[in-house]
Amino acid sequence: AGRPRDELYATTFGNGCVLEEGEPADSPRARAQAGPSATMVFHDLAEEEELGTLGFRLPPQFKPLFDKYREIYRGYTPEDARYLSNHRGHLMFLRPEEHAIITPELIRTFTFTGTESELVDGVRRVKAAGFSQFAVNLRVGHETEMLEDWNKVLAKV
Numbered sequence: 001a002g003r004p005r006d007e008l009y010a011t012t013f014g015n016g017c018v019l020e021e022g023e024p025a026d027s028p029r030a031r032a033q034a035g036p037s038a039t040m041v042f043h044d045l046a047e048e049e050e051l052g053t054l055g056f057r058l059p060p061q062f063k064p065l066f067d068k069y070r071e072i073y074r075g076y077t078p079e080d081a082r083y084l085s086n087h088r089g090h091l092m093f094l095r096p097e098e099h100a101i102i103t104p105e106l107i108r109t110f111t112f113t114g115t116e117s118e119l120v121d122g123v124r125r126v127k128a129a130g131f132s133q134f135a136v137n138l139r140v141g142h143e144t145e146m147l148e149d150w151n152k153v154l155a156k157v
Contacts, residue, residue: 011133016112018149025104034111046073
């Protein structure tokens, strides 16, 4: 588009939770902050037959959890608009039926969730890959805490 290459930048998202030392990745706080992002892959893959997919790939170890999620999805009505229920609360909160399938491994794999030092290393890898901006979705009721936690991480990158 005629813009100088050195003026271009790329932004990525790193939704998740900055864990306290010893805090499990499925603590109530981590579920609230990272859980909605952890389900994004399941949301996409469950809708693949009707709406297509964004191309997410499911690591094999999560297939049993996804199979449970797909059963939840198939129970949504109306049948021709299941996506409406599937996206209620999308990226805002976990729905009650999603809590049973959210594991610490799922949260750590699909989100930027870890201790401050782990996340500093992760954001440094993102920067080394060529991204110049890193964004985090804030969750309702956790905005101030998340801003403070992520500020500590990003200040060290």
